[in-house]
Amino acid sequence: MNTNITIGDKIRTFLLDHIVMMIFIVFVVFGFVVSETISPSGFANEVISRVIRNGVLVLSLIIPVMAGLGLNFGMTVGALAGMLAIIFVRYNYTIFPGIGGLLLCFVVATPIAILFGYLTGKLYNRTKGQELIAGLMLNWFATGLYMMFVLFVVGGIIPVQWGHRMVNPVMEGERPLGLRHSFDMGMPIEEFTARTPEGTLPGMARALNNVWRMEFAYFLAAFSVAVLLIVIVRYIIRRRNPATAIPMWKFGVQVGLCAALASFALGSADRIYAWYQYHAQVQLTNPRIRLDELEGISPFIVEMSRIDRIPVVTVLIILAVALFITYFTKTKLGQDCRAVGQSQAIANVAGVNVDKTRIIATIISTVLAAWGMIIFLQDVGTVNTYTHHTMIGMFSVAAILVGGATVAKASVKNVGIGLLLFHAMTVLSPAVGRHFSDSELVGEYTRSLMVYGVIGLSLGLYVWRANRAAAEKERLPRLSDPKLPPIKAHSE
Numbered sequence: 016m017n018t019n020i021t022i023g024d025k026i027r028t029f030l031l032d033h034i035v036m037m038i039f040i041v042f043v044v045f046g047f048v049v050s051e052t053i054s055p056s057g058f059a060n061e062v063i064s065r066v067i068r069n070g071v072l073v074l075s076l077i078i079p080v081m082a083g084l085g086l087n088f089g090m091t092v093g094a095l096a097g098m099l100a101i102i103f104v105r106y107n108y109t110i111f112p113g114i115g116g117l118l119l120c121f122v123v124a125t126p127i128a129i130l131f132g133y134l135t136g137k138l139y140n141r142t143k144g145q146e147l148i149a150g151l152m153l154n155w156f157a158t159g160l161y162m163m164f165v166l167f168v169v170g171g172i173i174p175v176q177w178g179h180r181m182v183n184p185v186m187e188g189e190r191p192l193g194l195r196h197s198f199d200m201g202m203p204i205e206e207f208t209a210r211t212p213e214g215t216l217p218g219m220a221r222a223l224n225n226v227w228r229m230e231f232a233y234f235l236a237a238f239s240v241a242v243l244l245i246v247i248v249r250y251i252i253r254r255r256n257p258a259t260a261i262p263m264w265k266f267g268v269q270v271g272l273c274a275a276l277a278s279f280a281l282g283s284a285d286r287i288y289a290w291y292q293y294h295a296q297v298q299l300t301n302p303r304i305r306l307d308e309l310e311g312i313s314p315f316i317v318e319m320s321r322i323d324r325i326p327v328v329t330v331l332i333i334l335a336v337a338l339f340i341t342y343f344t345k346t347k348l349g350q351d352c353r354a355v356g357q358s359q360a361i362a363n364v365a366g367v368n369v370d371k372t373r374i375i376a377t378i379i380s381t382v383l384a385a386w387g388m389i390i391f392l393q394d395v396g397t398v399n400t401y402t403h404h405t406m407i408g409m410f411s412v413a414a415i416l417v418g419g420a421t422v423a424k425a426s427v428k429n430v431g432i433g434l435l436l437f438h439a440m441t442v443l444s445p446a447v448g449r450h451f452s453d454s455e456l457v458g459e460y461t462r463s464l465m466v467y468g469v470i471g472l473s474l475g476l477y478v479w480r481a482n483r484a485a486a487e488k489e490r491l492p493r494l495s496d497p498k499l500p501p502i503k504a505h506s507e
Contacts, residue, residue, distance in 0.1 A: 036419055088408045
């Protein structure tokens with residue numbers, strides 16, 4: 016049998032493995048070229064905000080893929096657990112304000128998500144091989160139960176306060192029923208002024224983001240230095256084992272890139288700070304002058320200065336979840352999940368409790384989805400009671416697929432790449448719509464087409480590859496020995 020692989024085969028394989036990613040890269044480049052209104056700093060602000068907002072939600076999909084559950088569309092039940100926790104805490108707003116209320120949301124959502132994850136895992140065990148369809152059906156079923164709860168149970172069975180800003184308004188003397196279509200998560204801390212009404216308490220809106228914010232240039236420098244230290248430590252650890260050692264040239268490239276990025280970020284931060292100091296002095300004599308009007312300032316520095324400050328605590332939570340998933344893959348439970356994902360029959364023979372492992376993977380995913388929904392909504396600041404959860408599953412699945420993940424394989428790297436490309440496409444879709452039409456609705460339709468198209472294309476490619484691999488496996492013995500007699504059905 017000829018096992019030689021030609022360059023054409025390698026190119027064809029590369030294109031099939033990365034076709035979705037390349038489509039999005041072309042779309043993003045084209046959108047940025049034709050855009051006439053969005054600036055580099057505005058584009059960076061939108062993409063960074065969306066990536067941070069959705070990071071934990073997309074990371075919650077990795078472990079189910081590892082355990083052979085595929086793309087967990089049932090993560091929506093985790094998002095609903097987070098929304099139920101927010102509703103409870105926000106209703107008691109005066110008792111649990113600010114960051115304390117937001118932390119309570121995580122505490123309340125966790126047991127609800129564990130229960131939902133356990134029930135979802137039981138469902139997946141009864142629908143083995145059809146988890147994707149089961150997850151979609153569960154999504155709609157859970158949405159129906161949630162609607163019934165917020166429309167009829169709240170007020171109809173669970174008594175609520177008349178006139179509460181979360182409850183549907185009714186005439187005095189009537190019984191309030193159901194929640195409003197949307198409600199805010201309280202006044203953000205940055206909006207408190209001397210004119211704020213007396214007795215007003217800080218709300219949960221962006222409470223986590225406002226704990227610690229850092230200028231983008233300084234954050235980029237700190238991030239680069241941290242990555243540089245990780246690269247050096249990993250090289251030293253892996254050097255002890257020749258099987259996992261990193262080549263010297265690759266280590267040198269990684270160190271060089273990290274060092275160059277850190278130097279560039281620190282230099283930009285120092286220049287921005289110096290210009291701000293000069294700007295403050297100039298404004299004493301001319302208060303109307305802008306930073307970009309100062310003589311000699313680089314346009315690049317102006318754009319860098321306009322990038323919003325980074326919510327460090329939120330980013331650290333995302334990185335902690337990513338490190339947890341990376342560490343989880345190296346634990347006994349993680350190896351069991353990987354074994355179950357590769358072959359349930361072999362895992363069962365090896366002594367792995369397949370059903371229990373799948374349930375644990377589903378519970379972890381559901382809890383992370385609940386936490387991710389809380390982070391998402393505190394960043395938005397407003398909760399759409401009946402619609403905010405509906406597209407969470409679709410958008411998260413599309414994002415991880417854009418990063419190169421498949422139904423059977425996903426990693427933190429896929430999440431990072433997918434978040435950047437998917438949300439860059441989301442930001443640039445209106446610009447593409449305006450390029451082809453006067454209406455921005457074309458961009459919205461293009462966005463929906465890209466979301467559903469990437470899911471359909473990825474699933475189609477996965478099925479095609481699986482069928483092709485199965486056909487090749489059946490054909491190989493016959494090719495190796497053409498003299499084998501034809502296979503006949505056994506008869507007694």
